[in-house]
Amino acid sequence: xxxxxxxxxxxxxxxxxxxxxxxxxxxxxxxxxxxxxxxxxxxxxxxxxxxxxxxxxxxxxxxxxxxxxxxxxxxxxxxxxxxxxxxxxxxxxxxxxxxxxxxxxxxxxxxxxxxxxxxxxxxxxxxxxxxxxxxxxxxxxxxxxxxxxxxxxxxxxxxxxxxxxxxxxxxxxxxxxxxxxxxxxxxxxxxxxxxxxxxxxxxxxxxxxxxxxxxxxxxxxxxxxxxxxxxxxxxxxxxxxxxxxxxxxxxxxxxx
Amino acid sequence: xxxxxxxxxxxxxxxxxxxxxxxxxxxxxxxxxxxxxxxxxxxxxxxxxxxxxxxxxxxxxxxxxxxxxxxxxxxxxxxxxxxxxxxxxxxxxxxxxxxxxxxxxxxxxxxxxxxxxxxxxxxxxxxxxxxxxxxxxxxxxxxxxxxxxxxxxxxxxxxxxxxxxxxxxxxxxxxxxxxxxxxxxxxxxxxxxxxxxxxxxxxxxxxxxxxxxxxxxxxxxxxxxxxxxxxxxxxxxxxxxxxxxxxxxxxxxxxx
Numbered sequence: 001x002x003x004x005x006x007x008x009x010x011x012x013x014x015x016x017x018x019x020x021x022x023x024x025x026x027x028x029x030x031x032x033x034x035x036x037x038x039x040x041x042x043x044x045x046x047x048x049x050x051x052x053x054x055x056x057x058x059x060x061x062x063x064x065x066x067x068x069x070x071x072x073x074x075x076x077x078x079x080x081x082x083x084x085x086x087x088x089x090x091x092x093x094x095x096x097x098x099x100x101x102x103x104x105x106x107x108x109x110x111x112x113x114x115x116x117x118x119x120x121x122x123x124x125x126x127x128x129x130x131x132x133x134x135x136x137x138x139x140x141x142x143x144x145x146x147x148x149x150x151x152x153x154x155x156x157x158x159x160x161x162x163x164x165x166x167x168x169x170x171x172x173x174x175x176x177x178x179x180x181x182x183x184x185x186x187x188x189x190x191x192x193x194x195x196x197x198x199x200x201x202x203x204x205x206x207x208x209x210x211x212x213x214x215x216x217x218x219x220x221x222x223x224x225x226x227x228x229x230x231x232x233x234x235x236x237x238x239x240x241x242x243x244x245x246x247x248x249x250x251x252x253x254x255x256x
Numbered sequence: 257x258x259x260x261x262x263x264x265x266x267x268x269x270x271x272x273x274x275x276x277x278x279x280x281x282x283x284x285x286x287x288x289x290x291x292x293x294x295x296x297x298x299x300x301x302x303x304x305x306x307x308x309x310x311x312x313x314x315x316x317x318x319x320x321x322x323x324x325x326x327x328x329x330x331x332x333x334x335x336x337x338x339x340x341x342x343x344x345x346x347x348x349x350x351x352x353x354x355x356x357x358x359x360x361x362x363x364x365x366x367x368x369x370x371x372x373x374x375x376x377x378x379x380x381x382x383x384x385x386x387x388x389x390x391x392x393x394x395x396x397x398x399x400x401x402x403x404x405x406x407x408x409x410x411x412x413x414x415x416x417x418x419x420x421x422x423x424x425x426x427x428x429x430x431x432x433x434x435x436x437x438x439x440x441x442x443x444x445x446x447x448x449x450x451x452x453x454x455x456x457x458x459x460x461x462x463x464x465x466x467x468x469x470x471x472x473x474x475x476x477x478x479x480x481x482x483x484x485x486x487x488x489x490x491x492x493x494x495x496x497x498x499x500x501x502x503x504x505x506x507x508x509x510x511x512x
Binding site (some may be wrong): 174181231 | 409416417420423428429430437440441472475476479483484485486487490491494496
């Protein structure tokens with residue numbers, strides 16, 4: 001499994017990806033799933049991948065080959081982010097199709113899903129999700145984030161960040177929280193975490209990597225635990241003060 | 257989909273189930289998924305179900321028929337909770353097998369998964385998960401809760417309740433929080449919510465139903481939101497005060 005996310009905020013974009021890969025539980029390894037490609041100064045692409053590691057690697061190799069070969073279509077030639085998404089989708093489909101027959105013989109699936117984000121020229125930065133079938137969707141205005149892989153455990157934190165309209169640093173920290181809760185719940189997601197922060201119109205994406213023993217992660221973990229305990233405390237007061245549960249049960253003779 | 261949970265606490269057991277059922281998105285209805293059966297005064301069974309509604313209803317009908325017919329094996333005859341789990345598992349397999357051929361023709365699956373909890377005589381109360389294959393597992397000592405259906409969104413709250421060693425009322429409120437976050441994330445889980453609280457050795461289980469406009473649910477929702485905002489505030493302070501993110505990006509020329 002994998003967990004990758006991307007947030008589109010007022011100030012810019014935040015990307016975060018885990019690095020754990022596995023072929024069964026007895027073959028666990030660590031690979032980058034977040035890739036930054038800046039083919040010309042005024043275009044920035046961040047690609048996050050989930051699914052077949054072999055397919056994502058061949059797709060990235062083809063992207064680089066197309067860039068090196070001055071191909072008719074490449075990340076250097078597309079004029080819009082959505083064209084980059086369609087290009088990525090085409091490569092992904094081609095690679096998966098090429099290996100489909102051999103993989104299906106062993107019951108394996110060679111498809112991959114991508115998040116593509118960044119900025120092309122004067123267009124506003126954006127984040128798109130590219131399906132294995134080659135089509136794409138943008139993040140919505142109401143929920144301007146995308147997730148691929150194991151998305152359920154960490155979703156509420158991203159919703160919180162969006163609702164609270166936080167700055168990009170806080171959003172990055174909340175994204176790390178989302179990653180940590182997913183890691184805790186699903187063994188197939190794990191550190192180190194690769195991140196990228198992109199400020200609008202900067203064309204200077206900032207990459208970082210965070211190990212599991214990072215002091216910031218530890219502080220964030222502590223803060224979460226403290227706040228969760230406070231939440232439990234308040235819920236405890238509500239449960240003890242509020243007669244609702246009692247009322248519900250009095251009729252049925254609950255002894256307290 | 258469905259979301260049912262059960263917690264085994266020091267004082268007793270807590271059960272909670274949603275009521276939404278659907279056959280496609282255009283056929284949504286509401287059915288009880290939590291069933292209390294007390295065949296004799298010194299035995300209490302709570303059954304929660306996920307999966308095929310038809311199968312769960314027929315299983316419950318057979319349970320009642322066996323009780324009425326003084327059958328050789330029924331919830332009145334089993335001597336241990338695990339025997340009740342095996343009995344339930346056998347009925348579930350039989351019902352699913354009976355309809356398998358017809359269902360498979362339309363690509364449907366008639367299996368069901370159950371949580372069975374309660375107390376039989378002087379044995380300590382417990383909660384068990386019964387698989388569609390008819391075997392069962394108990395909740396572990398480290399994580400004494402079980403979930404069936406859409407379990408991922410609401411898991412962290414149950415872990416929190418267990419870690420904080422809360423009383424049974426607080427645990428019930430936290431379970432309601434777990435249910436509400438699942439409902440918010442998955443349309444196929446919805447109110448009203450059926451609950452049951454069982455105090456050890458009481459043989460007097462307390463059932464309740466909570467509608468979505470319940471004042472307690474509203475209070476709990478408010479408390480959660482307030483605490484989540486406090487958490488965001490603290491994470492914001494950490495992100496602004498802590499130089500880690502800055503240090504990560506200074507080398508790459510981030511303008512702040």
